[in-house]
Amino acid sequence: MKTLKGTAIAFVALALVLVVITAGCTQSSGTSSNATPVNDLRIGYQPSTHQMAEITAMNKGWFQQDLAPYGVTNVTDTVFPTGAPEMQAMLAGQLDVAYVGAAPVLSAISTGLDAKIVAGVNTQGSDLVIRNGLNYTGPQSLKGLTIATYPAGSIQDTVLRYWLTKNNLTPGTDVTIKAMSSAGDAATAITAGKVDAVFLPTPSPSVIVDQGAGKIVVHSGEMYPNHTCCVLVVSGDLIRNHPDIVRQILKTNDKAVAWNEANLDDAAAIYANKTGAKLDDVKASLKEWDGNWASDPSLIVQPVLDYAKFQYDNGFIKKNLTQDDLFDLTLYQK
Template sequence: MKRSLRPLALVLIAAAALTACSRADSGGSSAPAAANQGAAAELRLGYFPNITHAPALIGLDKGFFAKELGSTKLVTQQFNAGPPEVSALLGGSLDAAFIGSSPAINAFDQSKGATVRLIAGSTSGGAQLVVKPGITTPEQLKGQTIATPQLANTQDVSLKKWLKGKNLAIGAGPDAVTVQNLANPRTLDLFKSGQVAGGWLPEPWSSQLVVQAGATVLVDEKTLWPNGQFPTTVLIVRTEFLEQHPDTVDALLRGEQQAIDFAASNPADAKTVTNAAIKRLTGSTLNQAVLDRAFSELSFGLDPLASTFPQLAKDSVTAGVAPAATDLNGFLDLTELNKILQASGKPTVDAAGLDKAQR
């Protein structure tokens, strides 16, 4: 019996060894499951029909993205607020998105740092607290209703953080400020009818309230940030897409760079192109005074202003829309962006240490 079992044991040992080698080999060969797979068949891109997304609108209208993407099919989808765009990214129905800074942080947080990476900036500035004439101090906001575009969006966080800093309670009643989340066109209508006293709004909506409805600026958000710069719109991609198709991401970034360069060298044409795109997408257009004022409040650039993001993460906690500040280690991946900048002879940008994953 012992002699008959010995060959069987040797066979089992050999089989186990072969299985182990097979697993090791397969693990080694399949480990880079997200390795570079060349150009993507298609790129699904999200954006807003809004002046704060002008680089996206210009890049689409002028064909900069399509030209750089070449054979990669560009599929676009427009959104009106960040949270639905975040859901699309995390659900895998978008590959890249122009999006507000707070929703970008939320996307990173919701996926526990796995699903998205911030790869470039787009727009800085262009957000103000505009109010009805006669309100000249924070104290006069008590008992008033102030609008923001959506719960936990970039402007919602900014307003609530600012109110907390002024020791103003948020809520109902004569001694508190009511914060109401409204679609931007609705805010304009309700402001005109006196049902809201103002709003912390992105362009062009803050300019529309000023130019068309007589609002005044109580707070220009630029005054709250060093050098007057803060990220209003950034570009993020799904991590898997970035790892599998870096060449396609490069093409997207080159298209954005061309759109930003176009806006800088052709400001009048940039306004015209952006306004025409908004009309095509929404059915409405902006009058020249609103357009001029809105563009004067914005600046466009590929630098995502990385050093501001730790403060933005803290602001969400202060505003009461997040329980804790998001750990942003690994949030940025500027590898492809800096390659593009170096190739065009422009200075590279700094990730402020947020490109180092420590999870």
């Protein structure tokens, strides 16, 4: 009897230990025990069809609904004209999550932003538009022209410079690159004949074509096949202390992507209503773009590292960033 009693006590003790260990494992994969609860979640985005998943998820209340079980009571989003001011807002602690081009993230992280890329948002999806009256016969025919695009450090500026350099053209010498603070400013410039071409994300190229101001001559996928464009960036605080929230954000994003792909016209209408874009332009853009709403972060690592090397080699960032500096791949995989 004593032996049986001792065995029973030992068994109960072992069970208690396992409960504690299991609880510890569960805690480490969810909210940190000493983390501050997240009541308000702040998301940044840009008015591009690249980021339609964010717009659809917000419109349908999915972020609010899906994150409520984790204690999030209020989800808000803020629109930014380009990635640079969006990353400045994140550096200032004004955003928890950002849908943003991969290139601006590099500058922000290199200067101290506590955040990581946790998923992709889209690949490719930008176009080079030449104003009417000019003849495009290949990259060399751009020599002596002025191309408007987003500011230095943006994804469009990075891809454009990469492509020009690859084709033996020196940006700033052979081709003038004019930084524009928004797609609207760039579209106005080509319409007014103040620049010869623009390189912009969709749907802006379709808007320019619809206005009769230019023609699309090169898709960004031709410049850099399968290149990363927009990514999903999350604050270090959320990743460390609320990985369960981050994982749900990724699931909600993928749900919105699947819905958009199955309901393209309705998704276009949601986008047009949110951004004020012309619905016909949005629909045309989605038919002719070469982009893809890809979220698997393992597919975008090498292109982002290529951007980082290019920016470092050309003096745009002062730190040679590594994969560990930029990515947390574990949350999407789980």
